[in-house]
Structures are given as C-alpha cells and as structure tokens.
Amino acid sequence: MASSWNSVGLEVLYQVLGWVAFFAWSFSFYPQVLLNYRRKSVVGLNFDFLVLNLTKHSSYLIYNAAMFFSPFIQRQYHEKYGDKEMIPVAANDVAFSVHAVTLTAITVFQVFIYERGTQKISKVCISISAIVWIAAIVCIGIAWPKSEWLWLIDVFNSIQVGMTAIKYIPQAIMNFTRKSTIGWSIGNILLDLTGGVLNFGQMGVQSIDQHTLVNFYGNIGKTLLSLETVFFDILFIIQHYVLYPVRRDENGKAIISERIAPLISPSDKPDEYNV
Numbered sequence: 001m002a003s004s005w006n007s008v009g010l011e012v013l014y015q016v017l018g019w020v021a022f023f024a025w026s027f028s029f030y031p032q033v034l035l036n037y038r039r040k041s042v043v044g045l046n047f048d049f050l051v052l053n054l055t056k057h058s059s060y061l062i063y064n065a066a067m068f069f070s071p072f073i074q075r076q077y078h079e080k081y082g083d084k085e086m087i088p089v090a091a092n093d094v095a096f097s098v099h100a101v102t103l104t105a106i107t108v109f110q111v112f113i114y115e116r117g118t119q120k121i122s123k124v125c126i127s128i129s130a131i132v133w134i135a136a137i138v139c140i141g142i143a144w145p146k147s148e149w150l151w152l153i154d155v156f157n158s159i160q161v162g163m164t165a166i167k168y169i170p171q172a173i174m175n176f177t178r179k180s181t182i183g184w185s186i187g188n189i190l191l192d193l194t195g196g197v198l199n200f201g202q203m204g205v206q207s208i209d210q211h212t213l214v215n216f217y218g219n220i221g222k223t224l225l226s227l228e229t230v231f232f233d234i235l236f237i238i239q240h241y242v243l244y245p246v247r248r249d250e251n252g253k254a255i256i257s258e259r260i261a262p263l264i265s266p267s268d269k270p271d272e273y274n275v
Contacts, residue, residue, distance in 0.1 A: 004086075005209055006209050006210070007209050010205050010206075010208060010209040011209070013205050014090075014202055014205045014206055014209070015090075015092075017198050017199075017201050017202040017205060018090050018091075018092040018093075018198075018199075018202045019092050020198055021092065021096075021194075021195045021196075021198035021199045021202060022092040022093075022095055022096045022195075024191045024192075024194040024195035024198060025096055025100070025191070025192065025195030025196075025199075026095075026096060026099045026100070026103075027191050028187075028188045028189075028190075028191035028192040028195060029099075029100065029103035029104070029107070029188070030103070030187075031185040031186075031187030031188045031191070032045065032107060032184075032185040032187075032188045033103065033106060033107055033110065035183070035185045035187075036107070036110045036114055037110070039114075039183070040114050040115060041114050041115040041116070041117075041183070042110055042111050042114050042115070042116050042119070042183070043115060043116060043117040043119065043183050044174075044178070044180070044181075044182050044183015044184055045107075045111075045119075045171075045183055045184060046119075046170045046171040046174045046184075047111060047116075047119055047120060047121045047122075047125075048121060048122050048124075048125035048167075048170035048171075049167055049168065049170050049171045050104065050107060050108050050111065051108075051121055051125050051126075051129055052125060052128070052129070052163050052166060052167035052170075053104050053163070053167050054101070054104045054105065054108060055129050055132060055133070055159070055163050056159070056160045056163030056164055056167055057097060057100040057101045057104055057160070058101055059136075059156040059157070059159040059160040059163065060097050060100070060156075060157070060160040060225075061094075061097035061098060061100070061101050062153065062156045063089075063153045063154075063156045063157040063160065064089050064093045064094045064096075064097045065094055065097065066149065066153045066156075067087060067088070067089040067153060068087070068089045068090075068091065068093070068094050069094075070149065072147075072149060073149045073150050073153060074087050076149060076150035077150055077218070080150065081214050081218050082214070084210075085210070085212070085214050085215070085218065086206065086210065086215065088203075088215045088218050088222060089222075090202075093222070122170070125170070128166075132159055132162075132163075136155065136156065136159065139152055139155045140152065143155075157220070160225065161220070161224045161225060161228070164224070164225055164228045164229065165224075165228055168232040168235075168236075171184060171236075172232070172235060172236070172239070175236070175239050175244065176239070178244075179243075179244050180244050180246075181236070181239055181240045181244055181246070182246060184236070184240075186236070186237070186240045186241075189233050189236045189237060189240070190233075190237070192229060192233050193229070193230060193233035193234070193237070195229070196225075196226045196227075196229030196230045196233065197226075197230060199222070199225070199226045199229075200223075200226035200227070200230075203215055203216060203222065203223065203226070
C-alpha cells in the first residue's frame with residue numbers, strides 16, 4: 001500500500017518549506033552570475049569550485065529525476081525500506097536540480113568570456129572529476145545486468161554528497177590566501193544558507209508526520225547536503241563579515257588590498273562591485 005500523509009497541515013507545511021527552499025537555492029545562483037556580468041570578470045571566483053559544483057549538481061539531478069519519475073526505482077525503494085515509506089524526493093528537488101545544472105553551466109560559460117586573470121583549473125580538480133565520472137560509468141556497467149537501479153542512483157547521490165563536502169574547500173582556501181572575498185558573492189551564500197536550513201526543516205516535517213527517521217537515512221544524500229551547506233555557508237559568512245570585511249572609499253567602491261595582487265595582472269582594473 002502506498003504511503004500517504006497523516007496530517008494535511010504538515011503536508012502543506014512540507015510543500016511550503018520545500019518550495020521556499022527551492023526558490024532560495026535557485027536564486028542563490030544569480031548574485032554570482034550578476035556579479036560576474038557587472039564586473040566583466042571572474043577573478044576571485046575559484047574555477048575548481050565551479051567544476052566540482054557542476055559534477056555535484058549533475059549527479060544530484062540524475063538521482064532526483066530517477067527517484068521521482070521511475071516507478072521501478074520507487075518499487076525498489078519500497079522493497080528496501082517498506083511500502084508505507086514515502087519516497088524521499090519531492091517535485092521541488094527535481095526542479096532545483098534542473099535549475100542548478102543550468103545556472104552552473106552559465107557560470108562556467110562566463111569563465112570563457114570574461115577576464116579571469118591568471119586563474120585556472122587545478123590538476124587535482126581535473127583528476128578528481130575524471131575519477132568520479134569514470135567510476136560512475138563503471139557502476140552503470142555493474143548495475144545494468146541485474147537492474148540494480150536503486151543502488152546505482154544511490155551511487156550518484158553519494159557522488160553529490162562527496163562533491164558538496166569538497167567543492168567549497170578551494171574557494172575557502174582562495175579567500176584565506178587572498179585575505180579577501182571580493183569576486184565571491186555573499187548574496188549567493190546567504191540564500192544558500194536559507195535553502196539548506198529550510199531543506200532540513202522539510203525533512204523534519206515529513207519525519208514528524210510519518211513517525212520515523214527513515215527519510216533521513218533513506219536519503220542520506222539530502223540530509224548530508226543540508227548539513228554540509230550550512231557548515232560551509234557559515235564559514236564563508238565569517239570570512240566575509242568578520243575575517244576579511246570589504247573596505248570601501250567615500251564613494252562606496254571596494255578598496256582592493258595589495259595582498260590579492262598576484263591574482264590580478266597589472267593591467268587589470270580594480271574591482272568595484274561586490275554583491
């Protein structure tokens with residue numbers, strides 16, 4: 001028997017939290033895109049972060065879309081966790097993933113058309129991405145003969161969790177090295193934090209209604225995604241507002257510290273925007 005909600009009120013709250021989280025996370029991509037457009041520069045935005053982020057969101061899209069649209073995978077999920085358990089993916093999860101892949105791809109495109117100084121993708125990042133996708137292809141080959149699709153999409157879910165855990169590290173280190181967050185949008189972080197908290201709250205509402213924690217460990221990727229997001233967003237907020245606050249002149253323009261000079265060629269103009 002298919003699972004259903006016990007409380008209409010909690011079901012409505014679940015949907016509200018999910019879609020507000022969707023809009024917060026979706027809008028979080030725009031401050032960085034707009035900042036890049038206004039500056040006509042991506043200096044200060046770490047390219048390793050972009051590549052790892054694209055891998056993360058692509059993997060998450062595969063997981064969400066497969067779980068939400070495939071009756072076969074849903075049946076395997078119920079066989080593993082019980083017929084009364086609701087699938088741990090909502091429509092807003094799929095919508096977010098589609099939007100995230102699209103906006104991340106647009107940001108990657110900006111890297112090719114705007115000033116990027118001496119920045120480039122590291123060999124470590126290239127190696128990690130190559131290993132991840134080769135492993136994913138191998139897993140597809142393993143799952144195909146036995147139709148172990150739930151296991152396969154769990155692999156992609158694990159990939160997105162791993163990418164989330166490491167994708168922010170290059171940017172955090174870059175901010176530390178430059179002693180500045182200019183070029184890295186704080187608007188992105190504030191919206192991302194909002195989405196992470198609401199996403200976790202959405203899972204909590206479902207858990208309360210179903211009187212079980214299965215949705216937390218049945219979709220461990222979503223659970224860890226929220227926790228990792230909150231952790232790194234708080235770190236970036238501390239970097240931006242406490243450790244490396246933006247100093248501005250009387251006209252409100254950012255004053256660039258000499259400590260970030262190595263990332264900018266002598267001919268580059270100072271950054272004047274920071275969203």
